[in-house]
Amino acid sequence: MTSGTSPKATPKPRLALLLVLAALTLIPRMALGGNWDLAKLAEELSAAGPGTYRFLEERHLQVLTEPVRLEGRLSYEAGGRLIREVTRPRRERAVIEGNLLSIEANKVDPPVRILLSGQPVLSALVVALRATLQGDLALLQETYESELSGGSAAWSLRLEPKDADLRATVSALHLRGVESRIASIEVLETSGDRTVITLFGDP
Amino acid sequence: MIPGRIARLALVLAAVAALGALLAVFAQVRTDLSFVVPRNPSPDAALLAERLQKGPGAGLLLVALTGAEPDALARTSRALAESLRRSDAFHLVANGEIDSLRGELDWLLKQRYLLNPPVAAGDFSAEALRRGLEESLASLSTSYGALTKQTLAADPTGRLRSVLENWAAGSGRQGQAGIWLSADLSKAFLLLWAKGEGFDLDRQEGLLADIAAAFDAVRGETAVAMTLSGPAVFAVGAKDTIQKDTQMLTITSVVLVNTLLLLAFRSLTVLLIILVPLSLGVFAGAFAVQFAFGEIHGITLAFGATLIGVAVDYPIHVISHGAVGPAGAAKASHLWRTLRLGVLTTVAAFLPFLLSNFPGLGQLGLFSAAGLLAAALATRFLLPWILPEPLSAPGGAWLKLEGLLPRLRHLRIPLVLLAGIGLATMFSKEQGIWEADLRNLSPTPKSLRDLDRDLRQEMGAADVRYLLVLRGETADAVLRESETLVPVLEDFRASGAVTGYDFAARYLPSAARQAENQAALPAAPKLETAMAEAVAGLPFRPGLFGPFVEDVARLARQEALALEDLRTAGLGWRVDPLIFQQAGTWVGLIVPRGVRDVEELLDFVRSQEGLSLLDLKTGSEELVAAYRNEALAWLALGGAVALLVLVFGQRSFRRVFRVLLPVLLAVILSSSVLSFSGVAFSLFHLLSMLLVIGVGLDYALFFERNAEDRQARRRTLRANVLCCMTSVTVFAVLALSQVPVLHGIGVTVAVGAVFSLLTAAVYAGWRTV
Numbered sequence: 001m002t003s004g005t006s007p008k009a010t011p012k013p014r015l016a017l018l019l020v021l022a023a024l025t026l027i028p029r030m031a032l033g034g035n036w037d038l039a040k041l042a043e044e045l046s047a048a049g050p051g052t053y054r055f056l057e058e059r060h061l062q063v064l065t066e067p068v069r070l071e072g073r074l075s076y077e078a079g080g081r082l083i084r085e086v087t088r089p090r091r092e093r094a095v096i097e098g099n100l101l102s103i104e105a106n107k108v109d110p111p112v113r114i115l116l117s118g119q120p121v122l123s124a125l126v127v128a129l130r131a132t133l134q135g136d137l138a139l140l141q142e143t144y145e146s147e148l149s150g151g152s153a154a155w156s157l158r159l160e161p162k163d164a165d166l167r168a169t170v171s172a173l174h175l176r177g178v179e180s181r182i183a184s185i186e187v188l189e190t191s192g193d194r195t196v197i198t199l200f201g202d203p
Numbered sequence: 204m205i206p207g208r209i210a211r212l213a214l215v216l217a218a219v220a221a222l223g224a225l226l227a228v229f230a231q232v233r234t235d236l237s238f239v240v241p242r243n244p245s246p247d248a249a250l251l252a253e254r255l256q257k258g259p260g261a262g263l264l265l266v267a268l269t270g271a272e273p274d275a276l277a278r279t280s281r282a283l284a285e286s287l288r289r290s291d292a293f294h295l296v297a298n299g300e301i302d303s304l305r306g307e308l309d310w311l312l313k314q315r316y317l318l319n320p321p322v323a324a325g326d327f328s329a330e331a332l333r334r335g336l337e338e339s340l341a342s343l344s345t346s347y348g349a350l351t352k353q354t355l356a357a358d359p360t361g362r363l364r365s366v367l368e369n370w371a372a373g374s375g376r377q378g379q380a381g382i383w384l385s386a387d388l389s390k391a392f393l394l395l396w397a398k399g400e401g402f403d404l405d406r407q408e409g410l411l412a413d414i415a416a417a418f419d420a421v422r423g424e425t426a427v428a429m430t431l432s433g434p435a436v437f438a439v440g441a442k443d444t445i446q447k448d449t450q451m452l453t454i455t456s457v458v459l460v461n462t463l464l465l466l467a468f469r470s471l472t473v474l475l476i477i478l479v480p481l482s483l484g485v486f487a488g489a490f491a492v493q494f495a496f497g498e499i500h501g502i503t504l505a506f507g508a509t510l511i512g513v514a515v516d517y518p519i520h521v522i523s524h525g526a527v528g529p530a531g532a533a534k535a536s537h538l539w540r541t542l543r544l545g546v547l548t549t550v551a552a553f554l555p556f557l558l559s560n561f562p563g564l565g566q567l568g569l570f571s572a573a574g575l576l577a578a579a580l581a582t583r584f585l586l587p588w589i590l591p592e593p594l595s596a597p598g599g600a601w602l603k604l605e606g607l608l609p610r611l612r613h614l615r616i617p618l619v620l621l622a623g624i625g626l627a628t629m630f631s632k633e634q635g636i637w638e639a640d641l642r643n644l645s646p647t648p649k650s651l652r653d654l655d656r657d658l659r660q661e662m663g664a665a666d667v668r669y670l671l672v673l674r675g676e677t678a679d680a681v682l683r684e685s686e687t688l689v690p691v692l693e694d695f696r697a698s699g700a701v702t703g704y705d706f707a708a709r710y711l712p713s714a715a716r717q718a719e720n721q722a723a724l725p726a727a728p729k730l731e732t733a734m735a736e737a738v739a740g741l742p743f744r745p746g747l748f749g750p751f752v753e754d755v756a757r758l759a760r761q762e763a764l765a766l767e768d769l770r771t772a773g774l775g776w777r778v779d780p781l782i783f784q785q786a787g788t789w790v791g792l793i794v795p796r797g798v799r800d801v802e803e804l805l806d807f808v809r810s811q812e813g814l815s816l817l818d819l820k821t822g823s824e825e826l827v828a829a830y831r832n833e834a835l836a837w838l839a840l841g842g843a844v845a846l847l848v849l850v851f852g853q854r855s856f857r858r859v860f861r862v863l864l865p866v867l868l869a870v871i872l873s874s875s876v877l878s879f880s881g882v883a884f885s886l887f888h889l890l891s892m893l894l895v896i897g898v899g900l901d902y903a904l905f906f907e908r909n910a911e912d913r914q915a916r917r918r919t920l921r922a923n924v925l926c927c928m929t930s931v932t933v934f935a936v937l938a939l940s941q942v943p944v945l946h947g948i949g950v951t952v953a954v955g956a957v958f959s960l961l962t963a964a965v966y967a968g969w970r971t972v
Binding site for chain 1: 272273274275277278281299300340341343344345346347348349352355356382384386742743744745747
């Protein structure tokens, strides 16, 4: 039982209450920002499923003064098959299935077949791509030391190879993305060469 | 008396077993093509034999991996390749990957301007350089730009790639960089080239076992399966087949013959006694060959073991006629005279083979002669010592059979007519009666050969058939000579007369050609200017191509490459089969592929002095034919000698005729039957006919000499029929063999024995006194 309330006294407690409530709602989000982790990212990415992307690739090579620029389409299929079709500057079609890379330069010559395990840069890239697109957290963590920064809206994943042999050629990979879509992949080689692949949503 | 006899028998058997053990220890058995190679061959024949044994094909092994996804196949292929490379037992382990040539690639890069393709001065103009640079730039954007990146500084125009393409053109497998998979992705292939040469069977077996072990280790949990093919596989397969066959045949024939004899004589002791001269015969033959030739070929041994079927006649006659003890002394000596004539005639027919130029024929002749002689002598001298009481006279069924003998006379004319028809049919046969293909004489099972052919087709590693042969004083002379032929060879390729060709100078240019290449290389200042012009506007880092200019300068001054240099670099295996020394001269081979019309090649070869054409297929066929013709000649000689012996023994031409006619008719009749049923006669059929003659002669002689006395006639009949049955049994079992040669012998003698008994009975079996 109160003996009457003065209008001047109520705004302060209400404001405080509002502030507390706001804080209460904000805090969980900030705590969730810590809970949004690699596992969550992997989940979101795998949920996105198979798709086709347009890509722009820039190879920054030590031997050149300008980067080499490539354009094409990259398809990721359910089951882990990757198909890369380069349209410029030179037509090429590469299919990566399991450990096998098949390259067709044209319809005439038979495809060249190479084992991925013999190509460290390509191999690192493919593993990273596959692991993230499939949401295969185990594979990712098995191959790389990972460091995730940013949030669901804009994230950045740095991967460093665990295997010494691979580390001798590839120093790190950087994946950047927005929510459930990978926006760019960067491969840094120990030789100083660098490849940046930018992916666009609509083919 | 009885324990004494058993003791004697036991003693003799023990001695025989000991001899057998001794033989097993000392005998050196070979199982390869050396059987058909003459002792003093012409240079081309020597080359042929050498190429067949040591040529490009000799150390090659084809490996196919199947049974899993292409991914798993490729991974297994690489793992297996790495494992085999580490074992250092191979010159080459190729699974298609460039990586496999890593060490060699460095050397090829280093020497690239001394090698083919020829260098032209125009290759270093600014325009040409720019084209090369643009090409390199473009390849940096491909999926395998990594290789270009590595060699860019030293080799901006991709000269290394040209060198590699030229090397690949030699083998016809168009530079498929990357793991070899079949077109339908169901198989992965590897090509192995084993070190070492010649036919060392133990080493080959060890090699195959090592490969199998390496495969098991890398296979892991996958379902990948491996198939191997190649000369080593054939050799080991042949040896296995021969061994298994010999074991199977020996056991089966022994069991069957023993059963037969047991049924006939109803005594185990008799059985064991019969074994004695048989085994002594085989051992004597083997020892004789080992002593005279230093080794025994597996085929000789197998053939010799079939002598059992012939030599068994001797003890059977002795036992059947009961020529033992004091009462049988007269019989024994009469028997022995007949037996002696039969043996001597057969041995006389075999002996001339010893004079042959082919060691294989010599071995067979010696084995047969020594073996039969030993068996006969053992029968004569050893058997009486260990024989029990004489056997009872034959009764019952034998009586009835004897009654048939007179009636057989009616067959005399019909058989002659039949033989005439048979002879006519044989010689009117279109493709002739002879076997021409060397491979059908090989003891390799057909399944293995078919597998090899299929694999080779899929891998594009087809068998080589024609060789162009160049000879010269030095290796370089041969290389230079072959280079002068290139324009013509290129014409052939352009017109489709051949799909490609390989020769040593492709991989190692002559010193003169290397000097030409060097002369075309520009001096450093000129090259730098040209490069500066070529690079202008292209996004290459400045100063990048310093190593290129240095390399060119170095190569311009370098000493010419020689064969030794290639070998040191690990690339000797490419040239060694194509250029080598033979009897003091250097021989160079040009290997054409996909020859459309050999006449074009022949015309070309005839127009060039010092060039000859070797046809591996007909060459080996000619070898087979020469072998056979020689055998025929010796056979004729042997026949003449045998005839003389026979005449001397029978003492009357009429008696000789009575014995000879059935034998000849038997040979003609059995040959006709075989030929009619599709058999192509080889050397071994010829030799088997000798055995048939030997067997037939025995029947005829025994029939002829015992035709008056009824009892003797019956005993002879029993003996001959038993002999025939045992011979047919042994040789019918032999006919089951997978080895073509043994099969041929088995069929021939089995059929021949039956006909021999028939004709002997018809013409010599019965005579009114």
